[in-house]
Amino acid sequence: MADPRTFVVVGAGLCGATTVATLRAEGFDGRIVLIGAEEIPPYERPPLSKEYLRGEDPLETIMVRPPEWFTEHDIEARFGTHVTQLDAHAREVVLAGGERVAFDALVVATGGHNRRIEAPGSDLPGVLDLRYVGDAARLRDAVDGGARVACVGMGFIGAEVAASLRTMGCDVTVIEIFETALYRVLGGDVGRVLEAIHRDHGVVMHFNDLVARFEGDGRLERVVTRSGTVVEADVAVVGIGTEPAVHIMAGTGLDQPGGIPVGPTLETSIPGVFAVGDVARHEHPVFGPMRVEHFDNALKMGEAVARNMLGADAVFDDPHWFWSDQYDVQIQMAGFAPTWDRMVVRGSLEDRSFCAFLLDADGVLRSSVSIAWPRDVRRSFELIREQVRPDPAALADPDVDLRTLAPGKG
């Protein structure tokens, strides 16, 4: 006899899709409802700033699952459907139009919204941003034939878009509030390596500056910065961060600007209601409360929450990991270190081939970041999870296999 429970997943990105796939893979044969605001089945977002944007890989190659997978696995997929509210007392979600769907357990995987830029002229045609597949197609069409593009913000989206657009023959100028590329995540030393790579590829960068206004007669013609720099541009791409899409939690107290709070096992304070992916502010057992917007986290949290709905009740202690592809360079990073005391480099920053290890004041390894040196990021996962204090000389020595530094492996 089939399981009598109904599991509802709101949000049909990578995280929601992985949740339902894992539920079925783990043998759950009850009712599953997957509700997504976008019209199309779940797709991977990383290619939107890279292969898909550049027109190298078509949409069907970036789908999380083939479209028929959902019917084949008896998933009630409701794409193009907005959820307006969670009714926690009735244990129902309310859809736009008023329909209610009752659940025994609920996963909120609604992701985020792009932060809007507060500057005059931001509604001019030509001022774009990037989150959905339609945004990527729109940007590709807008720069057709090599436009002059201003990238506003040089976080991962800005840096990847800048790299792709240079590859596509556009003139690219970056306006970034911090002192170098990806400063907030990678810090100054590694950020400046990225900055140099972009400069070598002909990207013009203005740091410590921000947009004062977008100008143009009927459409974007230039971007003016606070410092008075004028950037002539046909297109601007705004990538200044995201905000978690917490709206369906209104009235529960969980619709917080920093994300929906969840405990170590990904459950909210409402029993049977979980939040995962970009929207979740997770109480991580190693790093403390954190909200993570990366692909691998969406995948790993989707798997973990499915198992926890089925009773695993496991703490989510993934060390976190992400990559970014810019030109022919791959950056990888593991762990979480908003600040650090010491950076130990294996390899060479100058040669743009290294793995850098970030240690806190107690010498605990908190994070590792590589350019063209991914293996040691992967090999540091266990050290980060176990909060190891490695010998800095061993970290710096490329001949030392990091796996031998893990507890009980020395």
Next chain:
Amino acid sequence: MAEFVTVGRADEIAEGEAKAFPVNGQEIAVSRVSGALYGFSDICTHRQCNLSLGGEIEGTSITCECHGSTFDMTTGAVLEGPATEPVATFPVREENGELLIEA
């Protein structure tokens, strides 16, 4: 009809490492674990990275360096996403010091 093709010397494959060979238009990786040889498609089914280039081998699993998909090299099965499709596997054998792949 698939047949065994000699692709090189068996000692080119060190313990715990993988190397790719072109065979009949396919890129096939061969890895050696505890002395035994395993043959599998070198192309990750997620976004087509070469598994033999930096793939991390642990026991008989190989993890793609690009995005972390992990495959069981004995069966081709996906052990960890983001890949959802298995990689093909190929019979491999060692004969008189030569490495042969059936493809």
